[in-house]
Amino acid sequence: MTSSYDIRVKNELVERESEFLDRLFSEVQKVVVGQREMVERVFMGLICGGHVLLEGAPGLAKTLTVNTLAQCMQLEFKRVQFTPDLLPSDVLGTVIYNHQQGEFTNKQGPIFTNLLLADEINRAPAKVQSALLEAMAERSVTIGDTTYPLPQPFLVLATQNPIEQEGTYNLPEAQLDRFMFKIRVTYPTAEEELSIIDRVAVPGDAQMPTVERIISQEEISKVKRVLEQIIVERPVREYIVSVVGATREPAGAQLPGLAPFIDFGASPRASIALFQAARAHAFLRRRGYVSPEDVKAVAPDVLRHRVILSYEAEAEGKTVEEIVRVILEHVHVP
Known part of the structure; x- marks a missing residue:
């Protein structure tokens, strides 16, 4: 049984190392109205190294949330729109022939990033899902004869339209199990939706607010070490x-x-x-x-x-x- 002294020490450590949280969530709220639970779960997935699946109707700020968090955390962010005609090479990369040098070279795909937003993941064919599953599980990608490690941190944040919508398919159970969270993204409250309208009702060309970097990759690594304690x-x-x-x-x-x-x-x-x-x-x-x-x-x-x-x-x-x-x-x- 842990002593009260040990608990007090850990509480002080966490209190000290979590001071940035209020600033981080306040910065995100400059752009994203409401959706606090979604923002928290995406951040939790990031510091735990767990992939996150976001399910909800279009227009609920799923993409905007991921992009904004990436900016606040100084992480590279790429987006892939999953479609029925998508190929594994469109995500992972491929081998191309260089006519000038007369040799084959490997071209890395958009998966080589910190945050990969797989938009509408349940619209892609099985071959793409299998290729993505390997990258999610192994944190590496093989192109031709070469295996490349993915950047650290690496996280797949996938969006999924509800299954009952036309043109969508169930994800394989093995792939679903690789996601740490499946988050149901709900509609905003009436008050939040009014706030959204107020933001776009500004005369002239309303520009998206800019967000500041709150935490670096090194600090994210430090948070991971704190979690272990x-x-x-x-x-x-x-x-x-x-x-x-x-x-x-x-x-x-x-x-x-x-x-x-x-x-x-x-x-x-x-x-x-x-x-x-x-x-x-x-x-x-x-x-x-x-x-x-x-x-x-x-x-x-x-x-x-x-x-x-x-x-x-x-x-x-x-x-x-x-x-x-x-x-x-x-x-x-x-």
Whole structure:
């Protein structure tokens, strides 16, 4: 059991190293109205090294948020519009023949960046998805006979239109599992939407506000080292395993009523993601230790794309969010 002195030391460390957070989020809000949870989750994915999938209707500032964060954090940002005719070489790069030199050379694709925005990722064919999966998993790309490491940090931030929209396809489960978060981006409140209108109602050519650099790549690396020092007590670790385990064996978690609704539960990668995300959430709340409330706060975003529901669940209108909520309500909290 960690002593109160150790907790106090970690709290002071996190408090000191998280001073930039208010300035960072204030800078983003110069451009992005509302969407605080989306901004936080994207930032958490970045400091944890986890890819993020953003699902929502067009026009909800998904691209704008990613671009603005990249500017605030002095990171290189590239965008690829995923379409049905996209080829793997359009993303990864290709081998080209140089007529002047009479030799083949490798041309790197847009994936060689810090933040890759894969816009409308669920419109691309399977070959592109497979190529992207390798890069997400290995953090490297092979072009011709040469393997290149991707820049650090490297993060895929993918946007996805809701599945019911025309021309979209389900992503493979193996690829979904590579995303740390799946974030549902919702519509702004009436007050936020009024603020958006006020911004564009300025007479003349309204220019997009410029944002300042708040944190450098070196400072991001420092934040990652601070995350590793955040205390996660054994009971909280066991709680994480119990929550994820309940998606696989509901009966073992005293939730037999959920078993008919779940075809496949979350993998061990979900436990790792939940552990890392809970530490990042504690960091954003200026604490040097993880509480069960941190786990509960991030569990829906970590699990919603990893739990596969049965046909019976779909027939009865059950959603993953409902299943996760029931699990969080009934699994014993330490």
